[in-house]
Structure formats: structure tokens, C-alpha cells
Amino acid sequence: MEKGYLHIVTFGCQMNVYDSQRMAQLLSGYQMVKDIKKADLILINTCSVREKAEQKAYSLLGRLRGLKRNKPYVVIGMGGCVAQQEGEALLKRFPHLDMVFGTQALHRLPELVSLASQEGKRICDVGLSHNGDMAPSCVSPLLPNVKSFVTIMQGCNNFCSYCIVPYVRGGEVSRKSEVIIEEVTELVQQGVKEITLLGQNVNSYGKNIPGELSFSQLLEEIGKIPGLKRIRFTTSHPKDLSNELMECFARIDTLCEHIHLPVQAGSDRILRLMNRGYTRQQYMDKVQRLREILPQVSITSDVIVGFPGEEDSDFQDTLDLVKKMEFDNIFSFKYSDRPHTKACSFRDKVPAAIKDQRLTILQQVQREITLKKNKRLEGHIEEVLVEGRSKKDVFELTGRTRSNRVVNFTGNYELVGKLVKVKIEKAYVNSLRGIIVGN
């Protein structure tokens, strides 16, 4: 029975995209609508890792005040990291907000929505359990018959000094390997070709659970599932990237040649202040080892500029590392204070103008590297998993290479969900163009 219309707004990372999928599935009595004004239930899935995403969520919530005034029956809920971090304070600050639900309250969502919509209660559910109370994951593919995320663990024990995740997502909790394998098998039976295993730090999967598989062993087992064409995972902490895991790239055919390995800074002093647990040299050695094992591996990274106390020489070290590592791409950010974190109290905050300047320089350097590396693919034939129509041109198809590059090409819509061979004709910074040369 349909209960009304649901609109979900998602901010932040892949974990949040995945959580929004789970929300939609848990509330399957509601019909999803694209137009927020038509919804009876509006959920905002927030992210507090970056200040910008948090501000956007607040601004959206503020704008919904008028909508609630005109349609008082609409239920508005805020979930995710900002909800976890602020809790009851959100209900006080935004009188038109009906529900606040934390990062571990997802599986209680139907109950919470029913209390808010039928009994008119204002609810706050932000309890954090550190003992494995994790909701079952959903098994509906992200793109029907193409690819899906599967959460293998939640939370983080690392306490990098700038990061809010351990405070809002709690400590590391791994899901049982047999449940994960069963879920992936079910997704593959539904036609899914590519699985991305998700966790804040997948490399520490299974640690501290007697008898549980390690992450490499889990990959090996998933690699045996018949019909699964591609495996990806994110995110890997460099300090926990073991030799055993690196060797999986050579051993498991379906494991795609791409790893996201956030370095964050190229200066040892800043890495120490960030509490990252590795040195610049240790990071570079791991990248070198990865490239020895699999020369064509694509490596992407995250970099923060303007961390408190970052001198020009530290920034130069970061630029130097980025040039030496020749990452396939990076996600780069300006440091911003996040509540509760240690770095919040650090002095020597870098002025905004300098952060802007450093970010611009870094991005320009990386753009050139990315373009150079993409250009090397011109003339090559790549295996592409066709994901759907291209966003820019509905007459074109789009897909990804095993190295996670976007490729656009002309083709029949029936190819969606299939692996095709595409000859790369032209490379740009953010995508490749090609022609199909075979299935």
C-alpha cells in the first residue's frame, strides 16, 4: 500500500549514497518523487566531513520552512553525520524539523517515520552502538543490472586529527563475511556485474573478530562468485595497506585495477599533525610496490591543503609528492574546522586566501598529470561496463573502464549492463571518448 511521496536529498560520499538507497528501500511503501514540493516525506541525508556539505544541508533545511508552513502534514527528517553530531539541538534550532536520525538508526526508520507522521511526534534517535548493531544492508542495485554498493564495515578507529567520522559513525564494526558473500551473490543473481565494497577503512575489515576473514580473504571469496565481472573497494587507509592486499590485484581477475589511497599531505610534519600513521616515504614505497605488482594500476588520492600550521615548504612537499606519484586523479580540499576534532583547537590556522591559492595551484598541477595519463590511453582498447545514457548527450552511452575512467561513445541502449570493448579516440581531463569495437 502506498503511503505517499518520498524525496531524499543526499550530501557527501558514496557511503551516504548507499545509505539513501537503503532509506528508500526501507520506506518502499512510499513512492519516490523528483520534485521536493510534491513530497509528503522529505529526508535530508547529511555529511559533516566537509564544512561546505554541512552548510548546504542547513541551507536546504532552512528553505523548507516555507514549504512546511503551507503543507504542515509534510514530515521532514534529517539523517546522517550532521544529525548524529547535532542531535536534539537540530530540533530546537529548526522548529519545522520533525525527525533527527543518526548514522546507526537507519533500520528503525519506518518506525520513526510512522511515529512522526501518524502520531505527530518530534523524534531524535542518535544512539551509537559500538558492538556490531548494524542494520542489514539492502540488496537493490544502484543502477539496475549494472552495479551496486555493498557495505562491509562502518565506523573508524583512526581519529585523524581533522576528521569527524569516528565521532559521528562510531568505532569500526565489520559485517559478517558470510552475510556479505550472500548479499553479493544475490545481487549478481539479479544481474549486477560490478560490486563496490564500502567502508571508511576497508583494509582493517575483520580485525579484532576472532575467526573472521581478513579483507584480502574476503576479496578472494567474492572473486569466486560466478557471474560477478568486477570488484572495487573504497576507502583504503595507506597505513593498513598490506602486501597481502596489494597482491590481490595480481591474483583476482575480477578485481579492477584501481585503488583510492588518500595521502592527504606530502609533508611528514603535517602528516604527523594529522595523525595519519605513516610517513611520506612509507606512502611512496607502498605506491611503488603496487606499481611493481600491477604496472597499469590506477591510483587516486585525497589531498587537504591549508591544514593548521601548513607552511609554504609543507605545501611544496605536497606538490612534490603529487608530481612524483603521478596520481591518475585526486580529490583536493581546503581544510576546514570540524567540531569535536583535535585539529579544531590547533593554532596557526592558514588564512582563507592562502588556502584558495594553494588549492588552485595543486588542482592545476593535477589536471595536467590527469590529462597526460588519459592521453596515453588514446588508441588503446579498453573494457567498458556500460552504465546508461550519457548525461550530456542522450544519444550517447556512458560507462567506466576497469581503471574507473568515464568513457562516452555511441551505441545502442540495449548494451547497458554489458561489457564492451571500446577504442579510445580522444582523452580529456574528466572523460574519454571512443568507439565500440566489440563485445
Ligand code: SF4
Ligand atoms: S581514516 Fe582518518 S580520515 Fe578516514 S574516516 Fe578514519 S579518521 Fe576519518
